[in-house]
Amino acid sequence: MYQRNDVREGMTVRSMDGEKLGKVFAVNEDEFLIEKGLFFPKDYVCRYAEISHLEDGEIILTHGKEGLHRFSFDGTRDSDVMAGTGGGAGVGPGALGLESRREVGTQDEVAIPVHGERLDVVKRSTQAGEVRVHKDVVVEEQHVTVPVRRERVTVERRAVQDRPAMNASFQEETVVVPLRAEEVEVRKRPVLEEEVVIRKQAVEEERDIDETVRRERVDIDGAEDSRKLGLNSDDPLLRR
Known part of the structure; x- marks a missing residue:
């Protein structure tokens, strides 16, 4: 069974099906308070016996939201009102999940949580x-200048002294001598000439953000100086 030392303020509370119910903002020996919501908080009372287990710093309950007891600042719970026992015997600051302190010469004290907003x-x-x-x-x-070659013909006549002509046919004849030359053919092909490289670099800069936040302020009328009552300003239940 879990005890008070296992529960700390600020821990997230979830139901058995994983629904986020709120965060712990006050603890005592037998119970702890769960703060629900932001602008319109609904506080609930939960006993340590209702804790199923702790997981990653979060409290997992054995039931859902409907199993919680609604906290009321008039000193009652939903379950007490339905039973007709609201404000009766056995319902005090300790039963409501609030720290109860008694000192010599003083009366019982009830710590009232004061809320504020923080920027995330x-x-x-x-x-x-x-x-x-x-x-x-x-x-x-x-x-582009390209050298090409071609053949051309020169004619030369040489005198020959009397030599016998063995194959003389004395017929008309045409002798064809082929001439060759180089022709230019242009072909185009794509080539990679250069690359354009684009690099991204992360630059860190500071930016100022102005936003309004709200906090609750307590005004006490008709009360003596709190220092005379022995109140400790570091008490987690006296949050301003």
């Missing part, structure tokens, strides 16, 4: 701009 800053990534790189096609002329 959450950062999320958004698109702040963009960089566009556009490519277009440029047509230009390129001059």
Whole structure:
């Protein structure tokens, strides 16, 4: 069974099905108070026997939200009102989950929680701009000089002294001598000339945020100086 030492202020309380019920803001020997909501808090009383287990610093109860007792500052619970025992015997500051202190020459004291708001800053990534790189096609002329070769004919006549002509046919004849030359053929092929590299770098800067928060302020009318009553300002139940 869990005890007071196992429960601390600020711990998250969840039901048996994982629903977040609130956070602990006050503890005593037998019970602890659960603060529900932000702007309209509903406080609940829970006993240590109702704790199923502790998981990752959170309190898991043995029942759901409907099993909690609603706390009322007039000294009653929902269950006490329904039973017709509200304000009767056995219902005191200790039974409501509040610290009860008694000193010589003073009366019983009830600590009333005073709430305030705190800012939680959450950062999320958004698109702040963009960089566009556009490519277009440029047509230009390129001059290239290419050496080519071709054959040409020179005619030379040489005098020959009397030699016998063995195959003389004395017929008309045309002799064809082919001439060769190189032709230029232009082919184009794509090549990679350069690369454009775009790098992104994270730059950290500070940004000032101004926001309003609310807190509750206690005004005490007709009471003596709290120092005469022996109150401790460090008491976790006297939060301002």
